[in-house]
Amino acid sequence: MNQPVVNQSEGVGDNIVLRDLSKFYGDVLGVNRINLKLEPGITGLVGPNGAGKSTLMNLIAGLNSPSRGSVEVLGVKPSRTEKFYSQLGYCTQYDSFPSGIDGYDFIRNTLLIHGYDKSAAEALTQQALQQVDLLKAANRPVDAYSKGMRQRIKLAQAICHTPQVLILDEPLNGLDPMARAQVIALFREFADAGNIVLISSQILHEVDLISDRVVLLNSGYLVAEGDLTHIQSETGEPMKIFIRSSHANDIASSVFGLEHVVEVQLHYDGEGLFVRSSDADAFFLALNGKVMAEGWHIESIGPADETVEAVYQHLIVEQQVAT
Amino acid sequence: MAIFQKAYQGYAGELTAPLQRTLVIFRYALADVFQSRIFTAFFLLCFLPSLLLLCVIYTYYNLELLMQFEVPIEDFIAIDGTFFALFMQYPQMFLLFVMIMSIGPTMISPDLRNNAMPLYLSRPINKASYIFGKLLVLLFLGSLISWIPSLILIFLQAYLAGDGWLINNLHLLAATVVTSLSWIVSLSLLAFAISASVKWKAVARLFFFAFYLFGSILGEVIKAVFGGWGGGLVDISSAAEVLVLAMYDADASYMESSMEMPIWAAAFMFLAVSVLAALVLTRRIRAFQVVS
Amino acid sequence: MNTRELTAQSMKVPQLIPGFSLWFRQLMAITRIEFVKALLSRRALSCYGLALIPVLLLTISGFQKNDEDLPVFETIENARQIYAYVYSTLILGGVIFLGSAAIFTSLFRGEILDRSIHYYVLTPVRREVLVTAKFLAGLASAFILFGLCAGICFLALYIPFGIEQIISDLSNGIAMQQLEQYLGLTLLACMGYGAVFMATGLLFRNPLIPVVVIAGWELIHFILPPALKVFSIIYYLKGLLPIPLDERPLAVLVAPPPVWISISGMLGLCLLALGVTIILLKRLEVRYTDE
Numbered sequence: 001m002n003q004p005v006v007n008q009s010e011g012v013g014d015n016i017v018l019r020d021l022s023k024f025y026g027d028v029l030g031v032n033r034i035n036l037k038l039e040p041g042i043t044g045l046v047g048p049n050g051a052g053k054s055t056l057m058n059l060i061a062g063l064n065s066p067s068r069g070s071v072e073v074l075g076v077k078p079s080r081t082e083k084f085y086s087q088l089g090y091c092t093q094y095d096s097f098p099s100g101i102d103g104y105d106f107i108r109n110t111l112l113i114h115g116y117d118k119s120a121a122e123a124l125t126q127q128a129l130q131q132v133d134l135l136k137a138a139n140r141p142v143d144a145y146s147k148g149m150r151q152r153i154k155l156a157q158a159i160c161h162t163p164q165v166l167i168l169d170e171p172l173n174g175l176d177p178m179a180r181a182q183v184i185a186l187f188r189e190f191a192d193a194g195n196i197v198l199i200s201s202q203i204l205h206e207v208d209l210i211s212d213r214v215v216l217l218n219s220g221y222l223v224a225e226g227d228l229t230h231i232q233s234e235t236g237e238p239m240k241i242f243i244r245s246s247h248a249n250d251i252a253s254s255v256f257g258l259e260h261v262v263e264v265q266l267h268y269d270g271e272g273l274f275v276r277s278s279d280a281d282a283f284f285l286a287l288n289g290k291v292m293a294e295g296w297h298i299e300s301i302g303p304a305d306e307t308v309e310a311v312y313q314h315l316i317v318e319q320q321v322a323t
Numbered sequence: 324m325a326i327f328q329k330a331y332q333g334y335a336g337e338l339t340a341p342l343q344r345t346l347v348i349f350r351y352a353l354a355d356v357f358q359s360r361i362f363t364a365f366f367l368l369c370f371l372p373s374l375l376l377l378c379v380i381y382t383y384y385n386l387e388l389l390m391q392f393e394v395p396i397e398d399f400i401a402i403d404g405t406f407f408a409l410f411m412q413y414p415q416m417f418l419l420f421v422m423i424m425s426i427g428p429t430m431i432s433p434d435l436r437n438n439a440m441p442l443y444l445s446r447p448i449n450k451a452s453y454i455f456g457k458l459l460v461l462l463f464l465g466s467l468i469s470w471i472p473s474l475i476l477i478f479l480q481a482y483l484a485g486d487g488w489l490i491n492n493l494h495l496l497a498a499t500v501v502t503s504l505s506w507i508v509s510l511s512l513l514a515f516a517i518s519a520s521v522k523w524k525a526v527a528r529l530f531f532f533a534f535y536l537f538g539s540i541l542g543e544v545i546k547a548v549f550g551g552w553g554g555g556l557v558d559i560s561s562a563a564e565v566l567v568l569a570m571y572d573a574d575a576s577y578m579e580s581s582m583e584m585p586i587w588a589a590a591f592m593f594l595a596v597s598v599l600a601a602l603v604l605t606r607r608i609r610a611f612q613v614v615s
Numbered sequence: 616m617n618t619r620e621l622t623a624q625s626m627k628v629p630q631l632i633p634g635f636s637l638w639f640r641q642l643m644a645i646t647r648i649e650f651v652k653a654l655l656s657r658r659a660l661s662c663y664g665l666a667l668i669p670v671l672l673l674t675i676s677g678f679q680k681n682d683e684d685l686p687v688f689e690t691i692e693n694a695r696q697i698y699a700y701v702y703s704t705l706i707l708g709g710v711i712f713l714g715s716a717a718i719f720t721s722l723f724r725g726e727i728l729d730r731s732i733h734y735y736v737l738t739p740v741r742r743e744v745l746v747t748a749k750f751l752a753g754l755a756s757a758f759i760l761f762g763l764c765a766g767i768c769f770l771a772l773y774i775p776f777g778i779e780q781i782i783s784d785l786s787n788g789i790a791m792q793q794l795e796q797y798l799g800l801t802l803l804a805c806m807g808y809g810a811v812f813m814a815t816g817l818l819f820r821n822p823l824i825p826v827v828v829i830a831g832w833e834l835i836h837f838i839l840p841p842a843l844k845v846f847s848i849i850y851y852l853k854g855l856l857p858i859p860l861d862e863r864p865l866a867v868l869v870a871p872p873p874v875w876i877s878i879s880g881m882l883g884l885c886l887l888a889l890g891v892t893i894i895l896l897k898r899l900e901v902r903y904t905d906e
Contacts, residue, residue: 112644113738529720
């Protein structure tokens with residue numbers, strides 16, 4: 001499938017719009033001809049190391065300028081610094097801070113530079129520190145923070161001015177399970193309020209949990225984009241369906257004869273089965289008929305491979321192995 | 324037994340000699356230095372003055388060639404200590420300074436910044452061998468562009484001049500080796516000390532240059548205000564000049580020697596810089612990481 | 616932590632409306648932050664050391680006797696002559712030059728080396744405001760440090776002559792006039808060198824290159840032909856010295872520029888360098904590679 005070309009006026013005001021975006025570092029390709037529209041909600045950015053995730057995020061945040069193409073965030077180009085950065089928060093991959101600064105001053109200084117007066121800056125600092133659960137450690141130097149704390153203070157710095165767009169480069173790195181859950185909940189709140197959140201992560205299971213849609217990058221190219229069902233259906237791969245039923249054996253022998261069923265696998269407990277079908281709609285229709293006719297009891301049924309991991313496996317890992 | 328116990332077993336074999344281990348640091352540091360194409364080009368250029376001087380000495384003794392160009396031989400100065408000090412030692416010292424400024428301050432700070440010291444020193448390598456391994460790079464490269472070509476030039480001159488020239492000028496051999504080595508060792512240790520005290524190599528280079536520039540300005544001002552040779556004690560280039568003049572037994576009227584410093588003071592200056600720098604180095608290089 | 620509770624409690628964020636009042640607030644905030652970094656952090660220790668050396672030198676010479684057992688500063692005129700030499704050679708050519716290189720180069724290059732420049736780039740601040748604020752912070756810290764150095768050195772001249780001489784010189788205006796001139800010169804030097812080093816800090820990855828080149832150019836300015844002398848900062852500054860100094864041997868002698876040309880030249884250079892810095896900052900690509 002070709003990438004959708006984003007029209008000049010198409011929903012620019014509420015979205016992040018990338019048009020024909022390319023970045024080259026001399027002979028090295030960063031990203032190439034990316035056309036993308038990111039809508040409010042959480043978008044997971046997935047790809048192997050060196051796929052161009054951080055480059056793409058840096059381009060969106062204006063830290064790097066594109067070799068070709070353009071970026072617009074809520075209808076504003078990065079060159080309009082005042083408007084652009086007042087609506088954007090970016091938690092970068094760089095684990096570095098101004099030397100000798102403590103957590104509180106790090107956030108407060110950011111807000112003062114934004115132009116907030118002292119009292120507003122202090123109130124917003126408190127709020128941001130509370131959101132990432134760092135109030136107690138606020139007066140300690142950032143250099144003495146643990147990795148997880150440094151990650152959280154970076155997050156606080158990205159959200160302290162309540163931006164409408166949050167770009168987060170591997171924000172869950174170094175966080176313990178408790179902090180991960182808190183931070184994920186924070187992103188969800190933020191997205192539910194109609195904001196855009198773009199998250200890159202290597203932990204596919206977590207992207208699965210967080211994201212409303214995913215963007216897959218590989219070797220600087222956009223591989224897929226959209227919600228998982230949509231991507232999965234376009235891969236052309238037989239769909240894997242899991243059925244839990246006490247009649248698993250009967251169902252297995254019955255559906256095995258269907259033309260579009262390419263694989264049937266019984267679950268080890270004998271109470272379920274996996275079915276691979278190249279035509280999911282036809283399979284569900286046929287199964288419905290058989291269940292009605294035989295009076296089988298079905299406990300649950302659903303796609304077993306509608307995960308980022310499955311899509312990643314098919315679109316990136318298998319392609320790499322093939323080439 | 325089909326399944327073997329999989330536990331860590333330390334190396335129980337014999338270790339190589341300490342010098343051989345030091346040479347590992349030397350080898351890697353040397354390879355690192357030549358990663359820069361600009362430095363490689365500069366290093367090759369450093370042989371040019373010696374090559375030019377070789378041509379001059381050859382031409383000097385080739386009367387037929389000189390007469391072809393109608394050059395009056397009496398206009399040439401004699402090839403003696405003053406000649407070698409002026410045209411060989413001084414340019415070499417300048418090139419050594421530039422060489423040490425470009426690579427010396429970059430040799431320790433990256434290891435410290437990346438917390439590599441605990442890794443180095445957890446091997447059978449101690450502080451001294453680490454520093455010596457790095458110093459060997461500058462000694463080796465510095466020698467290649469200073470006293471080694473100088474000795475070749477002096478021997479060439481002795482061969483061409485004949486008549487017991489070498490016996491009369493035997494002190495030149497010691498002069499070139501001692502002055503070059505003192506200059507290389509003291510500047511290298513100074514560069515290392517700065518490199519070990521500063522986080523970034525770019526800043527370390529800047530500090531090294533500032534130390535040299537400010538030292539010579541301060542030396543000049545101290546001389547102007549107080550008189551005497553006290554200013555030479557903060558100006559390493561003046562001390563080097565004094566050492567060269569004395570060791571080469573050169574005619575001071577050709578030099579712009581601004582300090583009438585005794586040779587012992589110049590030697591003391593080199594020693595003091597080296598000792599102080601070594602002290603800083605032993606303090607800064609440690610096998611543990613300090614978290615502030 | 617309950618995020619729903621937090622969202623409910625979230626404060627209303629005040630709206631920031633671009634305009635002069637916002638720019639001024641941002642300018643003041645950045646200047647304050649950078650001033651503290653430049654003057655009150657460990658980074659400033661080397662500059663304190665630099666500024667201390669002339670103070671120590673002139674204080675010691677105030678108590679020192681020469682070979683004929685006379686004070687080093689024989690008369691107050693002689694002391695002023697010595698000060699003019701120390702000021703132009705050591706303070707201007709050494710302390711202010713190297714100190715400005717350290718302070719102003721680190722304003723941007725220091726943050727690139729520290730990998731923290733992106734925090735500034737990601738703020739909604741006009742690049743013009745950011746450059747001006749950083750420059751003002753650098754200028755304030757450099758002037759405080761080196762102005763104090765020049766001032767204390769000037770007062771150290773009076774050690775052998777006692778408090779009466781200071782009072783008399785301050786009251787009849789000679790000392791005050793000269794001190795003002797030296798301080799003005801210090802300010803102009805910090806401005807000129809500072810603006811240039813701030814621009815070169817963004818232009819060159821290795822800050823040593825511009826410092827060596829500019830130091831070399833300034834050192835040989837006295838033998839440069841008049842057409843080239845106009846491109847050296849020290850040419851304009853030396854013309855403003857209250858006591859003209861003898862030129863070195865081999866110097867190409869030219870009349871010093873008029874005061875107004877010196878001052879406007881320095882201001883012009885400063886504006887030009889700031890303009891270049893703004894352009895460089897707008898084109899800055901944040902990509903931290905190894906040094």
